[in-house]
Amino acid sequence: MKLQNNTILVTGGASGIGFELATRLLEMGNQVIITGRNQNRLDEAKKKLKRVHTIQHDVSNAESITSLYITVKEQFPTLNILINNAGIMRKINLHDATRSLEDLSLEIETNLTGTVRMNQQFLPLLKSQKNAAIVNVSSGLAFVPFPISPIYGATKAGVHSYTRSLRVQLKNTSVNVFELAPPPVNTPLLNNFEASDAKGVPVMSVADLAKIAIKGIERDRFEIRPGASNLLKIINRLSPALGLKMMSGSVNRMIAPIK
Ligand SMILES: NC(=O)c1ccc[n+]([C@@H]2O[C@H](COP(=O)([O-])OP(=O)(O)OC[C@H]3O[C@@H](n4cnc5c(N)ncnc54)[C@H](OP(=O)(O)O)[C@@H]3O)[C@@H](O)[C@H]2O)c1
Secondary structure (H helix, E strand, O other): OOOOOOEEEEOOOOOHHHHHHHHHHHHOOOEEEEEEOOHHHHHHHHHHOOOOEEEEOOOOOHHHHHHHHHHHHHHOOOOOEEEEOOOOOOOOOOOOOOOOHHHHOHHHHHHHHHHHHHHHHHHHHHHOOOOEEEEEEOOHHHOOOOOOOHHHHHHHHHHHHHHHHHHHHOOOOOEEEEEEOOOOEOOHHHHHOOHHHHOOOOOEOHHHHHHHHHHHHHOOOOEEOOOHHHHHHHHHHHOHHHHHHHOOOOHHHHHOOOO
């Protein structure tokens, strides 16, 4: 797919992978809209990227998705690429009885339900364009569980499965369905983690990740698995038990204090 002269919406585009993608896509001659919950962060992004458009929005909230759609349809009727990038990732100790049930499923509402709802809401507009795309950002953890972040891994496996089904259901439309499954990337998402939490899995720079993602989309590679993500998929195919063992080391530290 050509990545020039498109109108592109990047959820969670004020930081990390979304911001880097927005920066490059603007440089390549696209109109780019970024969203996020935090207005200050959107304003900071706007200072750095003068031509970017910003809209405050919470992907975990159905009403916020509908109002975003109404705004975008009116102000950017040529929107033809939706990048579902917004996401959160937390360490969650399942022994912790103080965590509320609402809090426990926040990653599901954001990473999985948010992605599913955004696509459903934006599909009529995307389908009306001659050439359109959805890019769902999953993770290398879509292929192997990461027990220290059990809900996150489940959401990304869910995004992976859903994306494959979506691609089949949209096969006779103008909408191409991509999945970007990043490996660990140096963004604020990893701030709550220690290097030893995913020992042996190399961290990629956000610039390299964006470069690979853009090349993948341009070459119509519908499942983009940079670096360690591809390795995790292969390991999981050869030996799911080995993959799980590799990703389980860090959980011992987490569950040790609670007996
Ligand atoms: N970094 C990695 O190692 C890695 C690896 C694999 C996959 N990924 C995936 O890549 C995507 C981007 O993550 P990142 O690494 O770039 O982390 P990041 O810098 O923390 O970016 C996440 C963005 O999502 C936004 N966001 C979070 N919750 C939101 C909500 N409810 N509604 C709207 N926006 C929301 C955040 O902005 P606000 O807080 O202002 O809302 C933030 O800008 C995520 O889906 C993540 O799971 C990252």
